[in-house]
Amino acid sequence: GNSVTQMEGPVTLSEEAFLTINCTYTATGYPSLFWYVQYPGEGLQLLLKATKADDKGSNKGFEATYRKETTSFHLEKGSVQVSDSAVYFCALSEFGNEKLTFGTGTRLTIIP
């Protein structure tokens, strides 16, 4: 079956540091890949996505590239801000974006 493995947290960084949250996947087909973010007290929101190999999703300064050869979709941001503190979920779907398989989530805390 499908599965998503992401970097365990929590992750604590100083403001303006470089961020990487690793995500790898296994899938029987050719999935779409997603990063969702959950800010404190809010529901999950789509941060970015990629639907085919070598696609790069980007949003709010975050980027992730769909790497089929390494089955990875690592999330990166060059300079994090306190407002980026949240829980980040990597996910995949083989049927459009309806049924999602999630990773465990990584809690990110940015300190001033």
Next chain:
Amino acid sequence: GAVVSQHPSWVICKSGTSVKIECRSLDFQATTMFWYRQFPKQSLMLMATSNEGSKATYEQGVEKDKFLINHASLTLSTLTVTSAHPEDSSFYICSAPEALNNSPLHFGNGTRLTVT
């Protein structure tokens, strides 16, 4: 933008009682809604797909009689945890797509259930 409202945000109940969680799409119609469950430090696990006007589709290992799902209208799905036990304590989240294929999934804020 489109919003999914989930209620209650948290609930504490006694063993043996039932708890109903509501999931509403506020400004769009949702023929399908998804119910997820998350244990501490674990992934969100899909429990079931709620289908308006028909029976829900449950994932393997999820007890249908334990987790009753009703999708009575195009904007409301409910999850009832029947005869709750402490092991049912968890975080439950619903989501709904605006339309099939390539539309964003909107998530509720989740419901923290604690069974004492």
